[in-house]
Amino acid sequence: MQFKEADIAHMADLARLELSAAELASYGAQLSAITAYIEQLQKVKTSSVALAPILYNIWREDVVEDWEVEENGQALSQGKLEQGLLKVKRVL
Amino acid sequence: MDGQMFSVASARQELDKGNVSSLELTRACLARLQAIDSELHSCLLVDEKGALAAAAEADERLRKGERGSLLGIPYLVKDILMTKGLRTTAASKILENYIAPYDATVIRKLKKAGAVMLGKTNLDEFAHGSSTENSAFGPTKNPWDLSRVPGGSSGGSAAAMAAGLCLFALGTDTGGSIRQPASFCNLVGLKPSYGRVSRFGLLSMTSSTDTIGPLTRTVEDAAMVLELIAGRDTKDATTLSVPVGDYHLPLSQGFKGLKIGVIPSYFKDGLDEGLRTEAIRALEIFKKEGAEIINLDLPYNQYSVPVYYVITPSEVSSNLARFDGIGWGRAEEGADNLLSFYKATRGHGFGPEAKRRIMLGTFALSAGYAEAYYKKAQAVRELIKLDFAQAFQKVEVIFTPTSPHAAFKLGEQVNNPLAMYLEDIYLAGASLAGLPAISVPGGFTEIDGQELPFGWQFIGPMAQEASVLRAAAAWEKINNYQERRPNL
Numbered sequence: 001m002q003f004k005e006a007d008i009a010h011m012a013d014l015a016r017l018e019l020s021a022a023e024l025a026s027y028g029a030q031l032s033a034i035t036a037y038i039e040q041l042q043k044v045k046t047s048s049v050a051l052a053p054i055l056y057n058i059w060r061e062d063v064v065e066d067w068e069v070e071e072n073g074q075a076l077s078q079g080k081l082e083q084g085l086l087k088v089k090r091v092l
Numbered sequence: 093m094d095g096q097m098f099s100v101a102s103a104r105q106e107l108d109k110g111n112v113s114s115l116e117l118t119r120a121c122l123a124r125l126q127a128i129d130s131e132l133h134s135c136l137l138v139d140e141k142g143a144l145a146a147a148a149e150a151d152e153r154l155r156k157g158e159r160g161s162l163l164g165i166p167y168l169v170k171d172i173l174m175t176k177g178l179r180t181t182a183a184s185k186i187l188e189n190y191i192a193p194y195d196a197t198v199i200r201k202l203k204k205a206g207a208v209m210l211g212k213t214n215l216d217e218f219a220h221g222s223s224t225e226n227s228a229f230g231p232t233k234n235p236w237d238l239s240r241v242p243g244g245s246s247g248g249s250a251a252a253m254a255a256g257l258c259l260f261a262l263g264t265d266t267g268g269s270i271r272q273p274a275s276f277c278n279l280v281g282l283k284p285s286y287g288r289v290s291r292f293g294l295l296s297m298t299s300s301t302d303t304i305g306p307l308t309r310t311v312e313d314a315a316m317v318l319e320l321i322a323g324r325d326t327k328d329a330t331t332l333s334v335p336v337g338d339y340h341l342p343l344s345q346g347f348k349g350l351k352i353g354v355i356p357s358y359f360k361d362g363l364d365e366g367l368r369t370e371a372i373r374a375l376e377i378f379k380k381e382g383a384e385i386i387n388l389d390l391p392y393n394q395y396s397v398p399v400y401y402v403i404t405p406s407e408v409s410s411n412l413a414r415f416d417g418i419g420w421g422r423a424e425e426g427a428d429n430l431l432s433f434y435k436a437t438r439g440h441g442f443g444p445e446a447k448r449r450i451m452l453g454t455f456a457l458s459a460g461y462a463e464a465y466y467k468k469a470q471a472v473r474e475l476i477k478l479d480f481a482q483a484f485q486k487v488e489v490i491f492t493p494t495s496p497h498a499a500f501k502l503g504e505q506v507n508n509p510l511a512m513y514l515e516d517i518y519l520a521g522a523s524l525a526g527l528p529a530i531s532v533p534g535g536f537t538e539i540d541g542q543e544l545p546f547g548w549q550f551i552g553p554m555a556q557e558a559s560v561l562r563a564a565a566a567w568e569k570i571n572n573y574q575e576r577r578p579n580l
Contacts, residue, residue, distance in 0.1 A: 008451070011451045011454050011455050011458075012435075012439075012451060013435075014454050014458065015409060015438075015447075015450045015451055015454040016413075016416070016431070016434040016435050016438055017435060017438050017439045017442070017447055017450060017451065018432075018435035018436050018438070018439030018440070019439060019447070023444070023447070027447075027448060027451065030448060030509055031448065031451065031452060031455070033509075034401065034448075034452060034509065035452075035455075037398060037401070038398045038401060038402055038465070038469075040395065040398055041395060041398050041399065041402070041465075041468050041469060041472055042464070042468065044392070044395060044468075044471075044472050044475070046468065046471035046472060046474075046475065058329040058330075060326065060329075071176075071193050071194050072193075074177075074191070074193035074194075075193035075194075075420075076419070078190065078191065078419065078420045078421075079418060079419035079420060079423075080418075080423070086418060086419055088418055088430060089427060089428070089429055089430040089433040090428065090429050090430065091429070091430045
């Protein structure tokens with residue numbers, strides 16, 4: 001898979017990453033090389049295998065466990081707070 | 093006195109007899125850290141105050157007659173595990189000033205046991221890498237040769253251990269990140285089975301392969317640490333319900349009657365000549381000691397690196413999405429709307445390898461490509477797991493080199509991410525299949541007039557840490573490579 005700068009820019013946009021001009025240029029070549037290496041997986045016959053790993057649900061009782069007030073405070077203290085709410089940037 | 097003088101087991105004896113105190117051990121480690129870590133750069137944070145307080149408390153507990161395997165033992169932690177009240181960065185600028193609000197389960201267990209945490213060690217940013225050169229805060233040097241890497245991503249823990257700055261260290265292994273640095277630094281590095289140790293409080297990288305494990309001087313020490321950190325945890329639903337094994341019995345079982353699997357193709361192309369010679373010698377020794385060597389093939393294992401490099405970035409792209417500048421971590425100033433705020437925070441906060449992996453993962457999971465990339469990789473992964481399952485019907489452990497070569501020079505592979513990925517060639521398979529694997533000091537090889545260590549890997553069946561501990565201990569007993577020290 002050969003990535004053009006426009007492809008890299010699109011992926012960066014989806015991933016919410018701002019890239020410099022130099023990064024846009026170098027990532028294209030690097031990611032193309034990596035995906036070329038990964039292409040070999042296409043040759044592997046996987047039709048006889050279930051296409052996903054077998055997963056099990058692990059259950060617990062639906063009971064609320066409160067955080068310790070101090071830990072909760074510590075966790076929230078590192079964002080921008082206003083009246084007990086987290087502030088975010090203008091969305092629209 | 094310094095950390096190099098003791099193993100965990102011997103320190104345990106001296107502490108219990110009252111010949112040395114935890115404060116003495118801790119002070120010796122801190123002093124050595126202060127003396128030489130500016131050269132190595134293995135630690136990102138040293139918590140002198142906390143360590144001395146913990147040591148004093150441990151000494152009090154010992155005085156009262158309490159006994160415990162890790163009571164009073166100083167250790168270091170890879171900076172990707174939450175340590176309450178202390179900065180936890182994952183070696184990333186995006187968490188440069190982040191204070192962990194809680195302890196990871198392994199940390200909580202070690203605190204309860206009275207182990208003494210000295211600080212946090214350097215790593216490749218978010219565990220992305222095999223050399224610790226991807227750290228946003230500068231690389232760590234290999235104590236055996238300061239111009240070389242200690243390996244990665246747990247390079248800080250490995251370098252600190254090898255230099256005697258602590259008695260054991262915690263690392264994480266997602267695709268080889270405990271085993272390979274152990275190999276580069278003449279240490280024992282144990283990757284437990286997936287789910288054997290709780291991941292609660294571990295900053296997630298690849299959720300389906302992440303494990304936490306010890307880096308130690310001896311196999312016995314690794315067993316002692318594993319015994320304490322292993323176990324079911326209600327806070328991590330992926331932890332195994334299989335009870336924690338007996339990790340002491342295997343240490344004395346030796347090679348006699350042990351069925352060791354060998355994949356002949358692993359010892360051909362790509363493996364350093366010197367290491368190949370040593371491997372042949374090692375196999376002769378196993379046989380002489382009574383092991384049975386059985387040739388195997390793992391036909392799909394040749395795909396383990398490409399599978400790993402689809403699955404890993406995909407899961408990484410999901411796990412790193414939480415770093416959005418809101419609530420924790422770096423928050424960009426000056427952005428005037430949410431989208432540009434996200435992009436600037438993440439674009440400036442993450443390093444190049446983290447960004448590469450996020451983008452690769454975003455691509456592999458995106459509409460139109462998820463089927464061909466991610467789902468295909470998961471299917472091939474099932475075939476790799478089957479290979480191992482079939483192999484373990486014939487053998488008890490599989491023997492491979494840990495790395496195709498000894499430690500490479502700083503800067504040698506930095507501009508070629510693909511070359512860096514091929515470091516994982518012997519390592520990725522066990523990670524994808526969730527199997528336990530250990531690297532044990534295999535000897536020394538000479539490169540450019542320098543003697544550099546290398547390790548041997550033993551892989552075992554699911555939840556059979558005892559098997560790999562047995563093989564590693566048997567080898568260690570014959571060789572004593574752990575007695576050697578770097579010149580620092």
